[in-house]
Every structure is written in structure tokens, then in C-alpha cells.
Amino acid sequence: MFENSSENSNLKPVGYAELISRYELDVIPNWHSSMVAASGTHRINTTGGVVEEVYPSKYWPGENFGDHLEFALKYDGVNLEILSALFKTVTETEVLDYIKSKPTGMYARRVWFLYELLTENILPIDDLKKLKYVDVLDPNHYYTINPTHKIQRYCVNDNLLGDRAFCPIIRRTERLDRFEKADLPKRVQQVISDYSMQQLKRALSYLYTKETKSSFEIEQVKPSSSRTERFVALLHLAEKEDFCNKSRFIELQNRIVDPRFRESDYRTSQNYVGETVTWQNEMIHYVCPKPDDIAALMEGLVTAHERMENGGISPVIHAAAIAYGFVFLHPFEDGNGRIHRFLIHNILARQGFTNPEIMLPISASMLNNLHEYDTSLEKFSRDIISLVDYSLDEVGKMIVHNDSVQWYRFIDMTPQAEALCWFIEQAIDTELVNELEFLDKYDETKMALQEIIDMPDHKIDLFIRLCVQNNSKLSAKKRLSHFDFLSDDELVMMEHVIHSTFDQT
Secondary structure (H helix, E strand, C coil): CCCCHHHHCCEEEECHHHHHHHHCCCCCCCCEEEEEECCCCCEEEEECCEEEEEECHHHCCCCCHHHHHHHHHHHHCCCHHHHHHHHHHCCHHHHHHHHHHCCCCHHHHHHHHHHHHHHCCCCCCCCCCCCCCEECCCCCCECCCCCCEEECCCCEEECCCCECCECCECECCHHHHHHHHHCHHHHHHHHHCCCCHHHHHHHHHHHHHHHHHHHHHHCCCCCCHHHHHHHHHHHHHCCCCCCCCHHHHHHHHHHHCCHHHCCCCCCCCCCEEEEEEECCEEEEEEECCCHHHHHHHHHHHHHHHHHHHCCCCCHHHHHHHHHHHHHHHCCCCCCHHHHHHHHHHHHHHHCCCCCCCCCCCHHHHHHHCHHHHHHHHHHHHHHHHCCCCEEECCCCCEEECCCCCHHHHCCECHHHHHHHHHHHHHHHHHHHHHHHHHHHHHHHHHHHHHHHCCCCHHHHHHHHHHHHCCCCCCCHHHHHHHCCCCCHHHHHHHHHHHHHHHCCC
16 A cells, blocks of 8 residues: 555554464454554555554554554454454463453453453453443444443443344444434425325335335346235335344245245355356355354344344444345345345334335435445455355355355444445435425326326326326327327327426427
8 A cells, every 4th residue: 555665664564464464364354454664654544445554663562462452452443353263263371361461451351351252262260340341342433232231240331233143343434423413314304394295195105116116126126016016015014013033034035035936944055146257157246154154143133133223223323234234144045135125124114214204215226326236235245255265066056165154243334334324315315306306297297188188097197108208209109009089289288298397308
């Protein structure tokens, strides 16, 4: 990242960067990397969302394992995936030496708690007594549950979003802070305030169908009318029922997919996301967790959902962690993406973020910003693909050869939370506004056409649709097949209504 080679030679890795190098850890890179310079001033370089920070020489912590671990927690943040890999690699003695050197220090207590949590190995240290409790995560820098789980052994407040089976991390950023201050529920109320209850009721019915079709279209699936109706029915239940448990996940999968691909349990085979480039040549975009790991990971996902639901977490942060967590775990062979997008609605609605009078077309926002949606998924999938050791046989069956579960347990979902915030903003300011305006124009158009000729509703709807699709004109072929009863004067007046209302010029 720094172009001057002589300057680079004066840099020494510190914190996570040093620990990863020293212990040869196979981990997803941390969002923040630290270096100490022999000379020079403090400086920061940010590239592609990764921050490299260079500190003056006075910041050098020392050579020991504990020195760099404490530096990492101070300056690089809490990265459970790196810590999990580190604690499996270092000796118990190294951890004990650090903790005993500062037995009541807040960083030592956090290390002690995290070591026992992540390894399930109880260290030979007596419980602490009568100390002020410290938070495992700093609420000023991370989204954390409140009330916390007080653990007397270490005198820490466990405010993590999950447990050792599955625990996403979401950092507080400027983008997320701006989103929270925007008060989007209030913005929705402002958007819909110009419409009558009757108009909103019609719009709600329309948006349910649009959201369903958009969710399927993202995956280039054209659902049958019965599958569309089933998904719409699920959306109607989104604000009423909690679908985040194993039985409900299976129910969702059964109601969303083609009946031939319904499953009665989580998958038992290795799946992946990819595309065929040439014969027997697959381009792999994402390798999913091994089937033997799915049950525990999904149980952890449900536990994290319960912790967040009872822990006062922002509905959007909650929805991002669980919905993206679900699609990254990919527990079924088919239907994962649609369930992932349904869960966003389910959590937002049950947490009171969305207005029951209207539906936010979030999938439509994702569909119309497909590059950004793909990027939100690739932020994690790109890191995984370089770590998983896999092979494909001649029929495309995948085998994962290394232990990969640790990379899926502790995902930093900050990029996904930021992306979901943006999709919601777009859904309100663009998709919802446009759809309500379109429906308003549609009603005006129907009334104007009815003044010209009294036709059945379905005929008027067909006329509008055919004209809007053809630059405000009814083609001669469509006129002959559907509207041969119209006079030339009637047709001219009706086309003029379409043109003036929808402004297709």
C-alpha cells in the first residue's frame, strides 16, 4: 500500500498482523491492520474498505504474544475469527502468562473470557471477586446487546451478538450512524401521508406481489402463479410470526421451492455457488459450510437471533446479521436466497421498523441495484474462496478437505449491514415513491379512459398495459386481437390519455 520501498523496510507488523504472521494463521484478513514505523509520523491509508494504520515507534508494544494481543484489542478491534484461530494455535501457558501478568486488567479479563468461550477450555485460574465489570465489546464501537450477560468469573459483561457457535460482529461506522439518525420509519410515514387508506390498501397488495416477483427474479427464476401466491401469503405473515427457528426455516423452504425440491431437514451434501464456464469447468464463487457443520451453525444463528431480539439491537442491524448469516450458511439445496430476503422483512416487521400500512420493496431495490447486491455478498465470499481447500469430481460434486467451520462462525457483517441500510433507503426514496406515484397515475388514467368508453376493468387494465409497453400507442395487431370494437376517434383520445398521464415521450 505504501509505494516507497525504503519506507516499507522500516515498517514492522504489530497486533493481529504480527500474530497472523508469527503463528501462520489461515484467517480472513482483519478490516484494520497495524504497523509500527522506525521513524515518521502517524498515518492512515484506506483501500477497498481495509484500513492500514502506521504508528510512530513509541507504540511498539514489545515482543511477547501478550504484548501484540493487547495491542490488537486496543487498536485493531475484536476479531473473533482471528482470536479463535490464535487460541487453537498458541499454548495454554502463553495465554496464562499474559493473563497472570495483569490479572485484573480489562484487556486480560477480556482475553480470559474470550479464550474460554472460543476454546471451551477452562483455565486453572480462580474466579475474580468484587471488581468493576467491563464490557467484552465497547458499545461505542460495536453493536452490542443490552442488557448484557454478567459473568462473575471474569467480571465482564458479555454483550456479544451470539455465542461460540455463531457470533456476527458489526462495527459502528459513519455510514451506519448516518442511517440511524435519518429516522427512515418517519420518512416512510411522510411518503404515504399523501395517499388515502384505500390507495394504500391497493398499493400494499400490489407491493406484496412485486416484492415476490423481484425476489424470484434476482435468482432468474420465473415462479408459477401458485408459488407466487405462496410467497405473498408468507409476506402477509411476516409481521405476525417468528420464522427464525429450524422448523419454520424448513416450512419456508417447502413453501418457496418447487415441490420436487422440498427438504425435511438441513442439507446433507456439500453445496456451492458457481457457474459453468466450459464443459467440466466450473467457476466457483462461493463455497458453503460443510454439511456436518450446518446443524451447529444454524443452531448458533437461531441463538444469535434470540439474543438480538431480546437485547435491544437496531432492527436493521438484527435483520442484516440474521438474513445475511442465513444465506452465507446456505442450509438448503434450494431456496436460500429467497428465505434470506424474506427474513429481512420478517425481522423488520416484527421489530416494528416497517409500517403495517405499506411494504418496503427491498427485493425490488436489490434487483434494480444488482451490482451493489452482488457486492454485498461478495464481501464475504471472496475471502472464503481463497481459504477453503476443495475439489470437484467429473459430475461437479464438491469435497471440502480442510476444517472450514471457523470461517463461518464469526463473520464481520459490517459491510452487509451498511449495504442493507442503503437498500432500505433506496426502497423508500426510489422504489416506494415511484410505485405509489405510478399507482396514482394508473387510477387517474382508468377514470379518464372510463369517461371515453365504459369498458370492463380487465379491458382497461389490458389497454393501459399494452400502451405503456409500446410508447403510449396501441399496435395495430393488438387492436385487432383485443380492441376491434374501438372507433378511430376513441382510440386517438384513449392513446392521448396514456401519453399525457405517463409522459412516455
